[in-house]
Amino acid sequence: MSTLLxxxxxxxxxxxxxxxxxxxxxNELAADNGLKSAALVxxxxxxxxxxQLKAYGPDTIYTIENPIFxxxxxxxxxxxxxSAVEHIQPQLVAFPSTESSKDVLGALAANKNAAAxxxxxxxxxxxxxxxxxRPVMASKIISSVExxxxxxxxxxxxxxxxxxxxxxxxxxxxxxxxxxxxxLRVTLKEIISSSSDRVDLSEAEVVIAAGRGVKDEEGRNxxxxxASVLNAGIGASRALTEAGxxxxxxxxxQTGKVVSPQLYIGVAISGAIQHVAGxxxxxxxxxxxxxxxAPIFDIADYGxxxxxxxxxxxxxxxxxxxxxx
Amino acid sequence: MxxxxxIKQVPDVNAPLQIKDGQLIQDADRNILxxxxxxxxxxxxxxxxxxxxxxxVVLAGPEKAKETLRKALAMGVHKxxxxxxxxxxxxxxxxxxxxxxxxxxxxxxDYISCGKQSQDTDAGLAGAMMAELLNLPYATNAVGxxxxxxxxxxxxxxxxxxxxxxxxxxxLVTCSNDMNxxxxxxxxxxxxxxxxxxxxxxxxxxxxxISSDEVNTKVLGFEEKPEREPGxxxxxxxxxxxxxxxxxxxxxxxxx
Numbered sequence: 395m396s397t398l399l400x401x402x403x404x405x406x407x408x409x410x411x412x413x414x415x416x417x418x419x420x421n422e423l424a425a426d427n428g429l430k431s432a433a434l435v436x437x438x439x440x441x442x443x444x445x446q447l448k449a450y451g452p453d454t455i456y457t458i459e460n461p462i463f464x465x466x467x468x469x470x471x472x473x474x475x476x477s478a479v480e481h482i483q484p485q486l487v488a489f490p491s492t493e494s495s496k497d498v499l500g501a502l503a504a505n506k507n508a509a510a511x512x513x514x515x516x517x518x519x520x521x522x523x524x525x526x527x528r529p530v531m532a533s534k535i536i537s538s539v540e541x542x543x544x545x546x547x548x549x550x551x552x553x554x555x556x557x558x559x560x561x562x563x564x565x566x567x568x569x570x571x572x573x574x575x576x577x578l579r580v581t582l583k584e585i586i587s588s589s590s591d592r593v594d595l596s597e598a599e600v601v602i603a604a605g606r607g608v609k610d611e612e613g614r615n616x617x618x619x620x621a622s623v624l625n626a627g628i629g630a631s632r633a634l635t636e637a638g639x640x641x642x643x644x645x646x647x648q649t650g651k652v653v654s655p656q657l658y659i660g661v662a663i664s665g666a667i668q669h670v671a672g673x674x675x676x677x678x679x680x681x682x683x684x685x686x687x688a689p690i691f692d693i694a695d696y697g698x699x700x701x702x703x704x705x706x707x708x709x710x711x712x713x714x715x716x717x718x719x
Numbered sequence: 720m721x722x723x724x725x726i727k728q729v730p731d732v733n734a735p736l737q738i739k740d741g742q743l744i745q746d747a748d749r750n751i752l753x754x755x756x757x758x759x760x761x762x763x764x765x766x767x768x769x770x771x772x773x774x775x776v777v778l779a780g781p782e783k784a785k786e787t788l789r790k791a792l793a794m795g796v797h798k799x800x801x802x803x804x805x806x807x808x809x810x811x812x813x814x815x816x817x818x819x820x821x822x823x824x825x826x827x828x829d830y831i832s833c834g835k836q837s838q839d840t841d842a843g844l845a846g847a848m849m850a851e852l853l854n855l856p857y858a859t860n861a862v863g864x865x866x867x868x869x870x871x872x873x874x875x876x877x878x879x880x881x882x883x884x885x886x887x888x889x890x891l892v893t894c895s896n897d898m899n900x901x902x903x904x905x906x907x908x909x910x911x912x913x914x915x916x917x918x919x920x921x922x923x924x925x926x927x928x929i930s931s932d933e934v935n936t937k938v939l940g941f942e943e944k945p946e947r948e949p950g951x952x953x954x955x956x957x958x959x960x961x962x963x964x965x966x967x968x969x970x971x972x973x974x975x
Contacts, residue, residue: 405879466877467884468847468857493878496835497859500847504816509935512842523935529944530840532732535743537840538939579856580884583872587880596878600974624975635897642862642876642897648841649896650876657974667732678972679950680964686954695950695972696964704957712965716975 397430397454398423399484399545401475402447403492404437411597412490412552414450419555420488421451423519432456432482433564436474438464444566451560456482458571466494467582468501470573475502481569484545486524488517491549491652492596499549509541511548513652515675524548532648533671552596553654553675587643595644598627601655603646603673606633607662607684607702614639616706617661623713629653631669647672662702665690682706720772720866722763723826725819725833725849726756726791728784732838741940752787755834757794757901759894763832764795764902766866772829773797779818781806785917792912793904800918802925811936812840814929816848821927823853828889830871835860835893846893857891858884862898 400417403410417433424431433452435443440457447455456478462470475498479487487502489495491513503510509523515536517526525540529551541548595601602621608614621628630640632647646653648671658676663669665681665688673679674693681694684701691697698705731749738744752760763774776791778784779802788799802818804810810818823831831853836843843859850857862881863874873884873892886892904912922928953960969975 403878466882468859472851493860493876496843497875498847500812500816500844501851501857503813503844504848504851510813510844510848511936512844525939530941531730531736531743532838532841534732534944535736535738536942536944538741538942539936540939541936543935580858580886580890582882582884584883585877585880586874586883594879632897643878643880645897648838657968657972674944674947678968678974679947680968686952691952692949693947695947696967697950697952698960698964699952699954700957700960705961707961708958709961709965712962713968713975716965716969 395428395430397432397482397484398486398488399478399482400431400433400452401487401489401495402433402435402443403490403494404435404443405594407439407442409443409446410490410492411557412492414557415552415555416488416490416550417450417452418558419517419550420486421558421560427519430454432484434458434478436463436471448564449559449561450557451562452564453562455564455566457566457568459568460571460573462573465582465585466497467578467580468497469577469579472498472501472505473573473577474571476505477571478569479506479545486519487545487547489549491551495549499547503547506545506547509543509546511539511541511546513551514548515551515554517548517550529671532667533674534667551652593625593627595627595629596651596653598653599655600624600626600657601629601653601659601673601676602626603629603631603658603660603663604634604640605631605661605663608634613702616702616710620659620706620710623710623717624657631663660690660694661706663690664688665693720767720770720830721828722767722772722774723823723828723831724756724759724763724774724776724791724796725831726760726776726778726787727753727834727837728778728780728787729753729837729839738941738943741942743941750783750787752790753834753837754896755836755838755894758896758898759832759834760791760794760796761899761901762864762894765899766864770866775799777802777819777822779815780804788917789912790904792915792917793908794902795908798916800920803919803921809931809934809937810929811934812842812844813848813936814934816845816852817929818922818925818927820849820852821925830888831855831891833893835895846891850891853891855889855891856886858886859893861892861894864892864898
């Protein structure tokens with residue numbers, strides 16, 4: 395029986411929600427088409443992840459464990475993926491769209507001479523491959539695409555599918571993997587992370603995004619306080635990450651991260667298409683901006699026109715009251 | 720140091736667009752140098768200005784894309800190669816990666832670079848595909864490059880932080896537009912670009928004539944993104960509208 399393989403993305407021993415979204419979709423397609431749904435975990439420690447995964451219903455959980463996977467590095471990850479594809483012979487390999495999967499998607503496709511589609515917002519199976527949709531032109535337009543052959547390799551935008559828990563007793567199978575440092579070619583010297591202790595932006599249920607109008611420490615403190623009240627991830631527009639006010643990994647948009655939270659609050663975000671490309675799938679959008687004609691108001695469910703320095707203090711105070719009740 | 724930068728001409732995503740019968744129509748024929756590729760050009764120029772060497776650009780695209788090649792030459796690139804396509808082939812990322820890999824197969828270089836993705840399709844596949852086809856070590860999504868003792872040190876934006884990676888030569892790197900502000904060509908640069916060498920080669924000459932059977936992804940059509948239901952705008956006393964919306968997020972939306 396042919397297999398739909400979801401590659402699980404792990405951060406700090408935790409499964410990324412976006413991987414479970416992809417796995418849930420593959421479970422559904424496998425059930426509809428009489429296929430197997432399998433998950434692949436490539437990590438330094440896989441046993442805990444494999445246990446957690448059982449609650450999400452794959453038929454088989456494949457693991458590739460090696461200390462080299464403590465940090466992302468494309469050479470060993472590619473070798474592991476290539477071995478897994480040879481071993482499992484899946485008809486579909488589906489990744490959540492992350493910076494780590496973007497790093498290897500094209501190389502894996504070229505290695506397997508397979509068709510690849512990245513950043514899909516919908517996908518389904520066809521007789522000889524996959525078809526679906528992906529946003530293009532800074533997410534202003536949706537294109538319908540198809541890929542043929544086996545396997546087809548895809549990545550899926552976060553927030554495209556719901557996570558569905560499904561109990562099962564998946565078997566766990568370890569795939570042999572050897573890697574020597576001689577094969578590395580590229581070397582990871584250091585990871586600079588100033589935001590590792592904060593909420594993971596791409597996974598957050600609530601996102602506060604700061605824009606150009608957040609121009610001083612007072613403003614940034616308000617953003618931090620609002621995020622802390624709502625247990626939110628903080629993101630920023632390109633203007634603020636370029637100015638060095640926020641860490642570059644917090645940039646939301648076409649160039650940066652795609653977020654799809656339950657609640658997005660844009661503070662002094664104007665709504666340039668490059669930013670909107672990264673947040674338009676948020677469930678509820680709140681915008682605070684003093685320019686009543688800011689394009690963000692065209693997509694906001696709740697648009698507050700006014701000065702953030704006057705609106706945020708009572709907004710935060712009221713949210714605290716609600717939280718405390 | 721010899722740098723090759725792969726560049727692409729893309730439609731300007733900020734220009735008005737419409738969809739007719741599932742096809743994407745640009746009201747104005749506004750085409751530009753892909754912004755991510757422009758950053759790759761800029762960075763290669765900065766590195767060769769610091770450390771010596773030469774930058775060449777390669778573009779695969781139709782005749783009209785030559786203006787984009789000229790733009791890179793006007794920025795200061797030394798030489799260009801235009802691999803001319805008809806423009807009506809349905810080439811995907813893989814096809815372009817194969818064409819470019821064919822071009823590089825008999826070239827000598829220290830590094831190949833390109834944008835991390837195209838502004839129009841945002842696919843982000845071709846760079847890593849080329850690296851794999853050419854068996855080169857590579858890094859994607861670079862936000863900074865340094866060159867020391869013959870090795871490129873890449874600062875790449877990863878999921879949780881910035882990864883500092885050494886990529887030995889020959890290697891490949893794909894660039895984010897966060898690494899620099901590409902220079903605007905000066906009048907002098909534009910004048911000089913007209914005298915710079917451009918090789919024009921066909922897919923046939925290159926031996927990279929890719930048949931449509933080999934292209935295994937297809938674009939079937941385009942549609943408008945569904946519009947969001949317009950929401951409500953609150954104007955008035957900051958204190959009142961702030962409290963009102965906070966309460967609605969709890970009572971109506973249940974997201975607090």
